[in-house]
Amino acid sequence: MRTPIRPLPEPVERWVARARLLRWLDALAGWLVLWFALAAWPGGLPRGAAALAALLILGILVLVVPLRRRWRVVSGAVGLWMSRSIVVGDLAWCVGPGSAERVIVTARRGARVTVATPGGDAVEGMSVRRTRVFLVPS
Numbered sequence: 001m002r003t004p005i006r007p008l009p010e011p012v013e014r015w016v017a018r019a020r021l022l023r024w025l026d027a028l029a030g031w032l033v034l035w036f037a038l039a040a041w042p043g044g045l046p047r048g049a050a051a052l053a054a055l056l057i058l059g060i061l062v063l064v065v066p067l068r069r070r071w072r073v074v075s076g077a078v079g080l081w082m083s084r085s086i087v088v089g090d091l092a093w094c095v096g097p098g099s100a101e102r103v104i105v106t107a108r109r110g111a112r113v114t115v116a117t118p119g120g121d122a123v124e125g126m127s128v129r130r131t132r133v134f135l136v137p138s
Contacts, residue, residue: 011136015134022074076131090138
């Protein structure tokens with residue numbers, strides 16, 4: 001008989017919901033950077049035209065997947081801030097886009113952490129950047 005699935009803890013559920021909001025804030029930050037860059041361009045555009053041009057450029061840049069994955073100004077900073085207290089050997093929740101998984105932190109170096117799932121193969125670990133996922137302490 002399988003064990004029943006337990007619901008996620010409330011703080012983890014909140015961070016799953018916040019992850020989407022933080023990605024929207026990343027997009028807003030990208031739009032603001034483009035808008036200021038276009039407005040500051042020598043012989044620049046008027047504010048309204050610069051804002052519209054920034055929105056169009058951002059819409060095109062969203063289609064460039066590698067750029068979109070690396071542009072994490074807001075969510076990356078929050079991810080680093082959240083995982084600052086997590087050390088090797090801690091249990092944590094690895095919150096990604098729309099999901100969360102309980103993990104054990106097996107290594108930490110700079111912005112990278114290696115995590116393994118409890119009950120999985122102890123030799124196998126997944127190296128992730130702390131700016132790409134949220135590590136919520138258990």
